[in-house]
Amino acid sequence: MRYLQTQIYxxxxxxxxxxxxxxxxxxxxxxxxxxxxxxxxxxxxxxxEWDYVDEDFIDDNAEPKITFxxxxxxxxxxxLNMVKEAVTHMEKEDGERVLGRLEIETxxxxxxxxxxxxxEHFKTIDLTDNIIVKPSWEPVPENNTKKILELDPGMxxxxxxxxxxxMCAVLMDEAGCEGKxxxxxxxxxxxxxxxxxxxxxxxILGVDIDPSAVEVAIENAEANECGDNxxxxxxxxxxxxxxxxxxxxxNLMAEMVVMLISSVREHMLPEGxxxxxxxxxxxxxxxxxxxxxxxxxxxxxxxxxxxxxxLAR
Numbered sequence: 001m002r003y004l005q006t007q008i009y010x011x012x013x014x015x016x017x018x019x020x021x022x023x024x025x026x027x028x029x030x031x032x033x034x035x036x037x038x039x040x041x042x043x044x045x046x047x048x049e050w051d052y053v054d055e056d057f058i059d060d061n062a063e064p065k066i067t068f069x070x071x072x073x074x075x076x077x078x079x080l081n082m083v084k085e086a087v088t089h090m091e092k093e094d095g096e097r098v099l100g101r102l103e104i105e106t107x108x109x110x111x112x113x114x115x116x117x118x119x120e121h122f123k124t125i126d127l128t129d130n131i132i133v134k135p136s137w138e139p140v141p142e143n144n145t146k147k148i149l150e151l152d153p154g155m156x157x158x159x160x161x162x163x164x165x166x167m168c169a170v171l172m173d174e175a176g177c178e179g180k181x182x183x184x185x186x187x188x189x190x191x192x193x194x195x196x197x198x199x200x201x202x203x204i205l206g207v208d209i210d211p212s213a214v215e216v217a218i219e220n221a222e223a224n225e226c227g228d229n230x231x232x233x234x235x236x237x238x239x240x241x242x243x244x245x246x247x248x249x250x251n252l253m254a255e256m257v258v259m260l261i262s263s264v265r266e267h268m269l270p271e272g273x274x275x276x277x278x279x280x281x282x283x284x285x286x287x288x289x290x291x292x293x294x295x296x297x298x299x300x301x302x303x304x305x306x307x308x309x310x311l312a313r
Contacts, residue, residue: 002072004080005107008087009065014099018066021086025079031067064100072108080106122153125160128173131198133160133191136223147198151191151220158189158251164277167302167309168251169195171275174300175311177201180246183267185237185260190217192249197226205243206232238263249275254283258290265294273299277309284308 008018012034022030070076084104091102124134124141132146140148153159160166169192172182178200184193187206196204208214217232235241237260246269250260257276264274274296279287281303287310288298296312 001111003109003111004070004072004076005067005109006070006080006083007065007067007105009063009101009103009105011098011100012064014102015064015066017090017099018087021090022066022068022083025083025086027068027070027079027083029068032064033062033067034064069109122159122161125166127160127166127169127191127195129170130173131169131195149191149194149198150224151189151194158187158191160191163304163307164251164279164309165191167304167307168192168249168275168277171300171302171309171311172196172247172249173199175247175273175275177247181244181269183207183238183241183243183245183248185248185250186252186256187217187232188213188251190220190232192251193217193230193232194221194224194226196247196249197221197224197230201247202229203245204230205241205245206230207235207238207241208232209234209236238267241267243267244269244272246272247275248272251277253278254280254287257287261287261290261294261296265296272313274312275309276312277307279308279310281306281308284310 010018015032015034019030019032022028070080087102087104090099119135119137122135124132124138126146127133127149130146131149132141132144133149133151134140135152136150149160151159158165160169172192172195177196179202181203182193182196182201182205184196184204184206187193187208190206193204193206206217208217211234214232214234221230221232244267248264248268250257252260257279268274276287284301291298291310291312298310298312300311302309
């Protein structure tokens with residue numbers, strides 16, 4: 001299907017004005033690019049909800065703009081002309097030019113371009129010494145002897161390429177999943193639960209507060225031909241979950257891991273281990289302190305870049 005990709009160049013002040021204008025035309029799906037806004041988010045990086053912001057993607061010289069898409073048909077072009085008229089009127093009213101140049105660029109694009117272009121960024125990777133993660137369109141590497149976890153990027157977090165995911169998988173592998181029960185809290189795409197299955201776990205439960213993530217995880221498990229020993233449910237951390245495991249894994253964020261620690265022991269079998277990640281290195285001590293307070297012994301801390309993962313017993 002063809003779309004009209006429309007970009008309006010403005011200022012940080014203009015972003016808000018243009019967003020309001022587009023909403024009056026029922027255009028509420030927009031992409032905003034603004035260095036100032038990006039830095040505002042980055043300033044909150046040390047709050048748990050922004051741990052995954054990457055400053056390398058911010059272009060300080062980029063001109064703020066707002067992008068939206070309309071269908072490339074008579075209705076779409078009619079709506080586009082109405083937006084152009086409204087923006088022209090806005091420009092005439094903007095005597096001090098606080099909204100910038102308000103230039104509009106429209107390009108006809110095919111969604112086939114989107115579907116294929118993202119494939120360039122996802123390749124087969126080593127998740128652990130025993131598992132590779134392969135997108136469906138990639139061939140199995142020549143002479144591969146590792147187990148294959150097939151996973152395409154989607155709406156749920158976790159394709160294996162993020163340091164926190166790979167460290168959790170490595171620690172699970174080192175802890176030994178063979179014949180064990182595994183609880184994956186905040187399962188996302190289900191990658192760690194599926195990895196546990198490949199590593200020989202006998203009973204695996206993945207939990208996520210997002211119902212969309214649960215649906216994606218179920219689909220990924222089916223694609224990897226997991227059996228009935230792999231289950232996924234919607235849930236809020238461990239509340240109301242009657243499941244005890246040898247290995248509990250939580251790839252969340254530091255503050256959420258700390259919130260979780262007090263209830264983790266209720267879901268652990270004797271001699272069980274707790275693996276956590278999504279933790280910035282600078283927040284490591286905060287998590288270890290919470291683990292100590294709850295009676296855990298920190299056995300190993302693994303670091304990769306600015307992230308770390310912790311195995312506790």
